[in-house]
Amino acid sequence: MPTSTATVRPVLIAGQWRDANFSDTYQATDPNKNERLAAEFPVSSWQDCDEALNAAVDAARQLRKLPSAKIAEFMERYADRIDAAKDSLVESAFAETGLGKSPRLADVELPRTSNQLRAAAKACRTGNWAMATIDTAAGIRSVFEPLGPVCVFGPNNFPFAFNSVSGGDFAAAIAAGNPVIAKANSSHPETTRLLAEQAAEALTETGLPAATVQLIYRTSHADGERLVSDARTGATGYTGSRGAGLALKAAADKAGKPIYLELSSVNPVAITPAALAERGDEIVGEFITSVLMGTGQFCTNPGMVMLVKGEATDKFIASVTDKFKSSPAGTLLSPAVAKSLSSSIKKLCDFGAELLTGGGEPESGRCAYANTLLKTTASEFLSNPEGFQTEAFGNASLLVVADSVEQLCAAIGHLEGNLTGCLYTAKDGSDEDAASAISFELTPKVGRLLNDKMPTGVAVSAAMNHGGPYPATGHPGFTAVGVPGSLVRFGKLTSFDNVRPNRLPAILQDKNPTGETWRLVDGKWTTAEVA
Template sequence: MNVQPLLIEGDWQLPRELVGTLRAEDPTTGEAIGPAFPIVGAADVEAALRAAVAVADELAATPPERIAAFLEAYADGIEADADTLVALAHAETALPKQPRLAAVELPRTTGQLRQAAKAVRSYAWTSPVIDTAAGLRSHHAPLSKPVLVFGPNNFPFAFNAIAGSDFASAIAARNPVIAKAHPSHLATSERLAQLALAALRKSGLPSASVQMLYHFDHEIGAKLAGDARLGAIGFTGSRAGGLALKAAADAAGIPAYVELSSVNPVFLLPGALAERGEALAQEFFASCTMGSGQFCTNPGVVIVPRDEAGDAFVAAATAHFANAAASVLFSRGVLDHLRQGIATLCAAGAEVLAGGEAAAPGYRHAPTLLSVDAAQFLRAPKALQTEAFGPASLLVRVDDVAQMAQVAAAFEGNLTGTLYSATNGSDEETWTRVAHALRPHVGRLIGNRMPTGVAVSPAMNHGGPYPSTGHPGFTAVGMPSAIRRFTALHCYDHVPDHQLPAELRDHNPGGVARCIDGCWCIDDLDQGAQHA
């Protein structure tokens, strides 16, 4: 049987244990496209893990300049091959070539790689701390173990297991990566892996620093996630899949950074609705249906006052949804999950205002708007926070500010929470009350913007309380913070200067920002502290 090779041990190899094959699908027709890719057994997984373990110490000791050179060469290679990559991703996901893939996501991906390279050169991710009186010095250091990365279905470039933020972060921390491609973009991932290997060879990193497997069954995945030879796991995807991997990793003491689900509540305060309700209805509809609603930051629940302005907003939003064409989803699995989510919301008391039906050909579903009374939401908050991943959202109608604050306090952990307020200041007291109730439940609090934009910035938090992620203190976007997920905190107690890592020695390599006796400074220890 002809199947595509795997990237293992620094080269392309045919599977050792082929247990099946899979092909990508055209979401617009549901038909299989492209070559057959291997579903592998335990032998191939073991080979990749063994090879990654073998180079972990060498990669951890690699000079930062070579790591940065790899990240930049990879970014250059992606840009040079942009037309091919965009065509592959478009065929496998049905996401538009322009602007989504070519002008937005691909530049975001290369930007992340270059930001990671910058953080490597500046040692920013290591956060060196020196206490001269106590004789202590500490920093974040490589795990000296492989990182297993699972890519999601909704970002063929920016979160791809072999090119996205988790990948860039793990490599920047000088850890080998074993990438698990997503079935929704097999050929795209293969091409990215080819470019990664070329950059790897150009920069001279160890041959097994980057490896990629296409697919294996859940039992093998759980066994791999619980293998003590792993250093950490990065996962973006379904709550069920992520929690299964996390359980296996937790049992073995392996950190698992999992992004699971989020409904990203949006609160429309009374003054904002009275001021610009029709514009907000259009903004909401555009955000909910962008990318067919297949974003982890999709506005899945919108809280609307029950008054004249709120009624007008609901009517306008309903019209937008009712008049919209069916959206193309990534796969049969996404379509089934969306239908199940809508059914769960309806069973819990929600009413469909527009949409609600699947459509042919391929994997299409009508943009769907639902509504429920706040009292019912508060009676069944868990069921009514079910993620309907796709172009769907639930309106929650509240009677007053007190009820709005109650709804805010009832939310599970989310990646984002948004409040729209009036420009004339009339919502100030309401904003304060609702924001206070909402703040503990969201990673990123947003003012007067829909949540679907995620800037690649050092100040970004793309994380949040459970169940949006498995840990509220870490972000999957933004260097250098994202890098620190895949590190170990190393402390040195009265260790001689010449035996310390470079950024902890008395002489400061290249003006690294270091916290010395409570002050951030950039000079050598014997020159006195100059603030960074």
């Protein structure tokens, strides 16, 4: 093991910021300069994982004995601290990701993150996520309980809102009563460290077990697979590339450990000729905003537009092409993203997609790639649906032009599972038959169906599904965003059969523990006490 030096950042294990056990280090890159940042982060050896797991098991036992309100207090305190530390967090995230400081990082993503923690805290406090169910006649009561230590692997594209130590999976796992072992995304380790510092302080302030939140920066692939499949692990949340996610899934599945994955998605947008004839310019504007925002680096970026040939479609294509050309290419998150985008575009061209604008090599002075628009026909798509669904993560999109609505429907029938699917039709209702046919094919393929709206906004709503059929995620029944839905992923269903009243968890006793907790009592949802 190399000797740790002052520049190698410490890991957070069992409540201590201490030197990592590591065999290698890495640095993040400032994508605006394509230059490595100074701070070095350790690639932890298994020993760090092992110690984190032991500490997490102990924390999980302690957390089970604490009232939910204590956990909620921690989350709320942490949220306040994130808000207070805004300036330094935004500076760090900007340096590591190149995402805009304002409004994106400071005014959109950071408040979303602290508010997401507060919403999860509220669900934790009421227990409304836990589906308390009481059958007085049978003498059986059930509820979702904590599952045990949760490993969270965050993605590169949201340094706050999906960060492994502050984002959606983190908030859900903690609110469900579990400790988290966070694995930083390698593109923004310093931002993750700064967040973890706030989390650690908030833990101390609220008296939660110190190992409720732990942080390592990176492991070998083999140790990552060992971590998600370890007997001490309760479950894993992962957001990122398909390849790495499926390797973790294989390991977790084999060990019988739940793993929730958010992988790739091309997010098809179907637009009928009548919609374009009616409000083509408006739709062009909505599409351009959605597809180029954040340099297209959203899980729900509209990477495929499905059209039916004709005059209005030709006009749409010409207009979008112009706007792709005239819009400046945004900065990408990292050299890896630029390289991957370039490689995906090359693949799509090799499969026969026509390059309308963009393509080429990544810029050298910063992490960037030309806004890229590609086109193919639905019949070509149908000849190689897998190839044409290659995700080009970033400021790129593929237009698929069908001969007819029927052919467009056939193409949709060959789509893989996606997070979202959009349908734009005429507002005057003149193409309701087409709308109906397309919706029927599209709905089973997507986690969220949108009408007359682009997919990039992901509201934190009880009705949100940020999920979808495989391979968009690993299971079609769970959402990664939305309170209380996202919490149940990290719960274990427990039924209490004839259990003596004084031994029941508070949420299952006759008295409603908060006076506002929703429980399914003898077939009726109510906040009342059990009579």
